[in-house]
Amino acid sequence: MTWLxxxxxxxxxxVVAHLxxxxxxxxxxxxxxxPIGWVANRYRWSRGxxxxxxxxxxxxxxxxLFIILPLVLGTGLRxxxxxxxxxxxxxxxxxxxxxxxxxxxxxxxxxQSATAVGFSERSQFxxxxxxxxxxxxxxGIRVVAVSTISLTTVGAVIGVDSLGxxxxxxxxxxxxxxxxxxxxxxIIIALSVDGLLVxxxxxxxxxxAVNSGRVARRELRRARGPVTA
Amino acid sequence: xxxxRGVTKQFPDGTLAVKDFSLVLPSRKTTVLxxxxxxxxxxxxxxxxxxxxxxxGYIEIDGEDTSHLEPVALRRRIGYVMQNSGLLPHLKVxxxxxxxxxxxxxxxxxxxxxxxxLLDTVGLDRTLADRYPSQxxxxxxxxxxxxxxxxxxxxxxxxxxxxxxxxxxxxAELQTELIRLQRELDKTVVFVTHDIDEAFLLGDxxxxxxxxxxxxxxxxxxxxLAAPANEFVATFIGADKGxxxxxxxxxxxxxxxxxxxxxxxxxxxxxxxxxxx
Numbered sequence: 374m375t376w377l378x379x380x381x382x383x384x385x386x387x388v389v390a391h392l393x394x395x396x397x398x399x400x401x402x403x404x405x406x407x408p409i410g411w412v413a414n415r416y417r418w419s420r421g422x423x424x425x426x427x428x429x430x431x432x433x434x435x436x437x438l439f440i441i442l443p444l445v446l447g448t449g450l451r452x453x454x455x456x457x458x459x460x461x462x463x464x465x466x467x468x469x470x471x472x473x474x475x476x477x478x479x480x481x482x483x484x485q486s487a488t489a490v491g492f493s494e495r496s497q498f499x500x501x502x503x504x505x506x507x508x509x510x511x512x513g514i515r516v517v518a519v520s521t522i523s524l525t526t527v528g529a530v531i532g533v534d535s536l537g538x539x540x541x542x543x544x545x546x547x548x549x550x551x552x553x554x555x556x557x558x559x560i561i562i563a564l565s566v567d568g569l570l571v572x573x574x575x576x577x578x579x580x581x582a583v584n585s586g587r588v589a590r591r592e593l594r595r596a597r598g599p600v601t602a
Numbered sequence: 603x604x605x606x607r608g609v610t611k612q613f614p615d616g617t618l619a620v621k622d623f624s625l626v627l628p629s630r631k632t633t634v635l636x637x638x639x640x641x642x643x644x645x646x647x648x649x650x651x652x653x654x655x656x657x658x659g660y661i662e663i664d665g666e667d668t669s670h671l672e673p674v675a676l677r678r679r680i681g682y683v684m685q686n687s688g689l690l691p692h693l694k695v696x697x698x699x700x701x702x703x704x705x706x707x708x709x710x711x712x713x714x715x716x717x718x719x720l721l722d723t724v725g726l727d728r729t730l731a732d733r734y735p736s737q738x739x740x741x742x743x744x745x746x747x748x749x750x751x752x753x754x755x756x757x758x759x760x761x762x763x764x765x766x767x768x769x770x771x772x773x774a775e776l777q778t779e780l781i782r783l784q785r786e787l788d789k790t791v792v793f794v795t796h797d798i799d800e801a802f803l804l805g806d807x808x809x810x811x812x813x814x815x816x817x818x819x820x821x822x823x824x825x826x827l828a829a830p831a832n833e834f835v836a837t838f839i840g841a842d843k844g845x846x847x848x849x850x851x852x853x854x855x856x857x858x859x860x861x862x863x864x865x866x867x868x869x870x871x872x873x874x875x876x877x878x879x
Contacts, residue, residue, distance in 0.1 A: 486688025491678035580692045584736045
């Protein structure tokens with residue numbers, strides 16, 4: 374506890390650093406996966422090939438990746454960009470399949486109806502397919518978010534600052550409170566971002582609650598009033 | 603006026619849906635394509651707005667060959683109403699109705715204001731505007747579908763079994779409503795159904811289709827009833843079973859109409875008028 378009180382400032386800095394490293398890959402893997410998921414569903418050859426190859430990205434061990442990336446990108450060995458790129462690759466590995474599945478899950482009847490009333494291919498993708506795949510995309514990005522926030526701590530081994538620094542430092546100096554603080558804060562950040570994503574989903578996709586009957590049930594409860602004995 | 607000229611459609615899997623189909627659909631009239639499944643009626647309908655392109659032959663709208671028209675632009679000036687409404691589940695009723703005008707570049711505010719008027723036109727309460735389609739009954743959803751089909755004020759309205767999935771009472775309501783709308787709006791309506799009673803009720807021109815889009819008979823309901831062209835038509839409209847051959851029977855509680863097998867089919871009203879004819 375004394376360790377915690379004495380190192381408030383350091384912890385604050387590491388939390389900020391952790392967020393700065395982990396948020397870009399979450400956003401990037403979403404933005405990059407959408408067009409790839411579209412291509413995967415668009416052509417017959419593309420689905421199996423793309424999804425398998427990109428899914429295998431997740432099988433690359435992180436340490437060799439940290440050595441290869443600086444060579445490919447021309448960055449320094451300890452540059453935080455390496456970590457951001459590595460985490461984005463892992464995010465894409467998880468997100469592409471979900472995106473392809475989400476887009477494929479849109480009711481063909483609704484897609485046909487959209488074509489019939491005069492949506493162009495482009496407007497249909499952005500105004501019909503993408504929003505209707507939204508709930509599946511949200512489920513996917515929540516997994517990516519939690520996984521990325523946890524994986525960010527690996528950066529400590531190549532000297533990129535994040536809450537992972539508390540693990541390496543805590544091990545070296547034998548401070549259990551430091552390690553525990555790192556674990557708890559990582560979990561808290563993961564849960565907070567996950568919660569924010571759920572809220573964002575509610576705001577952007579108000580129809581989901583309505584269509585699943587959640588709103589109807591809520592209104593029913595309100596109409597009945599508080600249950601008192 | 604819509605004109606099919608020697609239209610054939612063979613799908614990639616080899617199915618011959620329509621073979622050498624030619625027909626004129628007059629403007630401002632309702633033409634009903636009626637036939638059982640496999641008669642190619644939906645394929646014919648979808649060829650009008652180029653959701654399906656013919657393998658050979660062509661379709662003219664007011665003398666213009668549709669194969670020269672851009673499909674998306676063509677679809678936006680033709681209303682389309684389908685079974686199960688086909689409404690977009692993530693848009694509120696008002697935005698579903700405003701879909702096509704918004705696609706055409708009308709300002710959202712203006713499109714929504716116009717959409718409210720359309721809700722009135724199809725007999726829906728304006729309070730439903732902010733609901734999602736899933737919060738509406740089947741009949742209400744179909745009305746929204748009709749409103750959406752009318753939103754861009756098209757000359758042509760295509761209706762693909764629009765009342766097929768609602769219960770008989772609601773269907774009767776919607777049919778009556780469509781007849782009223784057609785009287786007010788004067789569109790060229792092409793209506794697809796497998797229900798011959800619906801065809802006779804709504805159609806100015808009824809087209810009875812056999813397998814592969816072969817025309818068994820074209821005519822007004824009265825012409826077809828009075829003189830079925832062949833055995834197929836007679837069977838299809840129920841004339842062979844005597845369902846349509848009604849006679850009067852006196853019963854203790856009043857006169858009723860019975861079919862050729864003696865089953866009660868209705869009552870006779872305005873008797874003198876009939877006799878006078």
